[in-house]
Amino acid sequence: MAKQIDYERRHMPKQEPFERVKNFDEVAIGYTEELAREEAGRCLHCKKSLCREGCPVGINIPAFIECIVAGDYAAGIKKLKETNALPAVCGRVCPQEEQCELHCILGKKGGSICIGRLERFLADWEAARGKTETPAMAALNGMKIAIVGSGPAGITVANDLALLGYAVTIFEALHEAGGVLTYGIPEFRLPKAIVKREVEYVKSLGVKLYLDYIVGKTRTIDSILQEFDGVFVGAGAGLPWFMDIPGENFNGVYSANEYLTRCNLMKGYRFPAYDTPMKRPRCVAVFGGGNVAMDSARTALRLGADESHIVYRRSKEELPARAEEAENAEEEGVIFDYLTLPVRLTGDEQGWLTEIECIKMELGEPDASGRRSPIPIKGSEFKMKADAVIVAIGNSPNPLIPMSTPGLAVGKKGNIVAEEETGKTSRERIWAGGDVVTGAATVISAMGAGRRAAKSMHATLFGSK
Amino acid sequence: MYRIIERRMIVPNLHEFIVEAPEVANSIKPGNFVIVRPDETGERVPLSVADWNREAGTVTSIFMQVGASTAKLARLKPGGEIPTFAGPLGRETEIQNFGTVLCIGGCYGIGSVFPIARALKEAGNTLYTILEARSAYLLYWQEMFKPLSERVIEITRDGTSGYKGHLARLPEIIAMEKIRPDRIIVNGCTFQMMKVSQITKEMAIKTMVNMNPIMIDGTGMCGVCRLSVAGKTKFACVDGPDFDGRDVDWVEFLNRRRTYNPEEVYPLHKSGCASHY
Numbered sequence: 033m034a035k036q037i038d039y040e041r042r043h044m045p046k047q048e049p050f051e052r053v054k055n056f057d058e059v060a061i062g063y064t065e066e067l068a069r070e071e072a073g074r075c076l077h078c079k080k081s082l083c084r085e086g087c088p089v090g091i092n093i094p095a096f097i098e099c100i101v102a103g104d105y106a107a108g109i110k111k112l113k114e115t116n117a118l119p120a121v122c123g124r125v126c127p128q129e130e131q132c133e134l135h136c137i138l139g140k141k142g143g144s145i146c147i148g149r150l151e152r153f154l155a156d157w158e159a160a161r162g163k164t165e166t167p168a169m170a171a172l173n174g175m176k177i178a179i180v181g182s183g184p185a186g187i188t189v190a191n192d193l194a195l196l197g198y199a200v201t202i203f204e205a206l207h208e209a210g211g212v213l214t215y216g217i218p219e220f221r222l223p224k225a226i227v228k229r230e231v232e233y234v235k236s237l238g239v240k241l242y243l244d245y246i247v248g249k250t251r252t253i254d255s256i257l258q259e260f261d262g263v264f265v266g267a268g269a270g271l272p273w274f275m276d277i278p279g280e281n282f283n284g285v286y287s288a289n290e291y292l293t294r295c296n297l298m299k300g301y302r303f304p305a306y307d308t309p310m311k312r313p314r315c316v317a318v319f320g321g322g323n324v325a326m327d328s329a330r331t332a333l334r335l336g337a338d339e340s341h342i343v344y345r346r347s348k349e350e351l352p353a354r355a356e357e358a359e360n361a362e363e364e365g366v367i368f369d370y371l372t373l374p375v376r377l378t379g380d381e382q383g384w385l386t387e388i389e390c391i392k393m394e395l396g397e398p399d400a401s402g403r404r405s406p407i408p409i410k411g412s413e414f415k416m417k418a419d420a421v422i423v424a425i426g427n428s429p430n431p432l433i434p435m436s437t438p439g440l441a442v443g444k445k446g447n448i449v450a451e452e453e454t455g456k457t458s459r460e461r462i463w464a465g466g467d468v469v470t471g472a473a474t475v476i477s478a479m480g481a482g483r484r485a486a487k488s489m490h491a492t493l494f495g496s497k
Numbered sequence: 498m499y500r501i502i503e504r505r506m507i508v509p510n511l512h513e514f515i516v517e518a519p520e521v522a523n524s525i526k527p528g529n530f531v532i533v534r535p536d537e538t539g540e541r542v543p544l545s546v547a548d549w550n551r552e553a554g555t556v557t558s559i560f561m562q563v564g565a566s567t568a569k570l571a572r573l574k575p576g577g578e579i580p581t582f583a584g585p586l587g588r589e590t591e592i593q594n595f596g597t598v599l600c601i602g603g604c605y606g607i608g609s610v611f612p613i614a615r616a617l618k619e620a621g622n623t624l625y626t627i628l629e630a631r632s633a634y635l636l637y638w639q640e641m642f643k644p645l646s647e648r649v650i651e652i653t654r655d656g657t658s659g660y661k662g663h664l665a666r667l668p669e670i671i672a673m674e675k676i677r678p679d680r681i682i683v684n685g686c687t688f689q690m691m692k693v694s695q696i697t698k699e700m701a702i703k704t705m706v707n708m709n710p711i712m713i714d715g716t717g718m719c720g721v722c723r724l725s726v727a728g729k730t731k732f733a734c735v736d737g738p739d740f741d742g743r744d745v746d747w748v749e750f751l752n753r754r755r756t757y758n759p760e761e762v763y764p765l766h767k768s769g770c771a772s773h774y
Contacts, residue, residue: 205716207534207541207581215718244532244583246716250520270718274730281723281730281749283756290719298540298713307540307566308713309760383752430717431735 039143042071049363053333056219056301059360068153072100075145082135083147088480091115093132093147100150109158110165112151117191117234118184120226121213123152126476127354164233170197175493178203178260180247183211184475185266185466187234188482194237196490203245208297211268215297218327248432253462262461262493264485265448269467270430274423275319279377284385288324288424295331310335313420317341317388319374320424326357328422329366340366345373345393345406373408377421388416429468447471455485463489498578502555508635510562511605512571518582519554527612528590528707528739531556532715534581535569542566543712546585547608559608564761586715587738594621599678601693603629606684607638609707613682618645625676629689633658650674664689667696678702683742687751694742706742708733710754724750
């Protein structure tokens with residue numbers, strides 16, 4: 033008789049909310065070996081594995097799960113790394129519920145395999161073992177590739193092309209590698225030691241990394257093209273949006289980029305051991321409802337805020353953040369002010385923020401994004417006290433490269449125009465991908481773009497010299 | 498790591514800082530700035546560029562010691578190394594033949610206005626220079642401006658050199674000196690740039706100032722350097738740092754610069770010694 037189907041997703045242990053709001057340690061602790069094998073054991077190993085179709089980088093999911101079932105973790109991590117240079121990162125921050133896990137056949141009864149948690153288990157197992165396996169590498173082919181930005185897109189291209197025998201150099205503008213993984217995502221969601229480890233792994237493939245190197249400023253792309261055969265631009269979404277409401281330049285108003293960069297990259301949460309200061313506001317309001325907003329609101333709690341609000345103009349159903357992250361935020365005590373739109377900020381004579389004027393919203397007809405559009409309710413204005421506001425409503429792509437690269441086609445929002453399937457831009461030998469093309473999106477979609485660009489670069493450049 | 502060629506106090510509290518950074522030196526233009534980190538736990542500090550030598554691959558800045566981070570920079574020694582020296586950042590100062598240009602420098606801005614004056618002279622302008630300080634002993638680099646300028650005019654608060662007073666006397670001084678500037682360029686402390694901009698607003702002379710807000714990345718990513726110019730929010734790092742000072746909201750700018758004053762000063766009082774009191 034067939035085995036009974038197990039629909040019960042194995043939960044991953046987490047730090048208790050009352051504990052974790054007092055520290056910056058990782059919230060989710062990860063599967064034990066026993067839990068991982070139980071979870072992997074639920075996989076039905078479908079003939080046609082739908083989960084793979086949901087993965088932007090096409091990981092052979094059933095194969096690595098099978099390795100876990102067999103207890104052969106070394107083989108499992110090898111399988112993962114054939115297609116994914118950042119398994120420890122992806123296992124943590126990918127929105128699996130919208131990707132691989134969405135396609136899992138067991139999901140029909142709410143029991144899709146926890147693919148992300150299993151991916152993380154293998155990556156952490158390898159890290160704990162302290163020995164990394166390198167996949168088979170092609171001999172050097174004599175071609176040189178420059179990559180702008182060491183975020184998820186750039187790292188993926190570096191990984192793929194290094195394995196194919198290219199001499200790869202990454203130019204990073206900041207003093208630490210990792211892009212948004214380093215400056216944006218907080219320690220409690222993605223420990224920086226993990227990002228460092230993944231970057232070290234890519235360097236172990238022979239990839240050169242220059243920090244504090246601002247392409248477009250220190251050196252132009254055209255100058256780089258004289259030395260390199262091809263360039264991939266993965267410079268990220270580097271220009272924060274504000275609400276364009278009165279009072280946004282009061283002291284105490286931050287872009288999420290600033291707030292998170294101060295904390296994560298500059299280690300402001302450890303001031304004065306680190307020199308970059310961070311204020312410790314008591315009442316914080318975060319504008320926006322995405323993952324970055326959740327990260328900001330949760331960081332504020334850890335820095336000692338009595339109240340941390342998410343101010344979002346739509347309702348809970350439309351929240352763009354991952355359900356898991358919103359849930360974590362709620363558990364930790366973040367207050368959600370749904371259907372609320374800030375319209376004006378007021379401050380004192382020294383220029384410090386004191387109050388936010390808001391208006392209540394109701395939901396009308398669906399708009400272009402398919403979500404019901406919020407409409408202000410007349411006469412519903414109210415005020416809330418706040419000594420800090422963090423604006424987390426998105427970013428434009430960084431302008432430094434388009435500004436300094438003649439002939440590189442740019443879209444309406446300042447994004448570099450690139451073909452979705454190949455990453456090809458309007459200029460020969462220049463490819464682009466990730467947030468600099470799409471505007472703020474996810475880590476894995478940037479990695480997917482990197483993977484496609486690497487393929488196209490190889491197809492175009494290999495043998496061309 | 499970047500090697501420190503020189504770090505010396507040239508006048509009280511102002512330091513000349515020369516760092517070996519060939520690729521940065523190679524791309525620098527007048528008006529640019531760099532971001533430096535004194536050590537691995539240090540802040541990212543923006544410094545205006547005062548000179549460079551492309552052959553030697555070096556970049557010179559003049560900085561003033563004000564808070565914890567510049568105090569750290571002021572303790573660096575020649576021959577040592579710093580982990581971050583990134584740039585050049587910001588848009589370059591607009592250089593054209595404008596006719597007659599008046600360059601005004603004060604504080605660290607005497608240094609940073611120097612390469613601007615040099616480029617303006619090369620572009621064919623008739624150049625006048627005003628250097629301002631509280632007292633004569635705080636002035637420097639006068640000799641470097643002399644070959645570029647029709648006249649180098651000094652203003653000191655105590656009258657120890659040149660005109661007595663400060664830049665509030667600008668209309669009177671340029672009248673006496675018979676200077677009719679088509680453009681004024683001011684580099685210096687915030688008050689000085691504000692003062693000149695307020696005066697020239699009435700005189701209808703285009704007045705470019707080199708803004709010096711708090712920054713983190715310096716590449717447009719964080720937005721902490723934002724300021725209001727003609728009612729619009731601009732990022733000093735990618736839209737500036739040069740703006741027409743007559744359009745800047747100076748009150749807001751000064752407030753924003755003061756954001757971390759308590760935190761910047763606090764670490765300076767951590768000697769660990771028992772208090773005298």
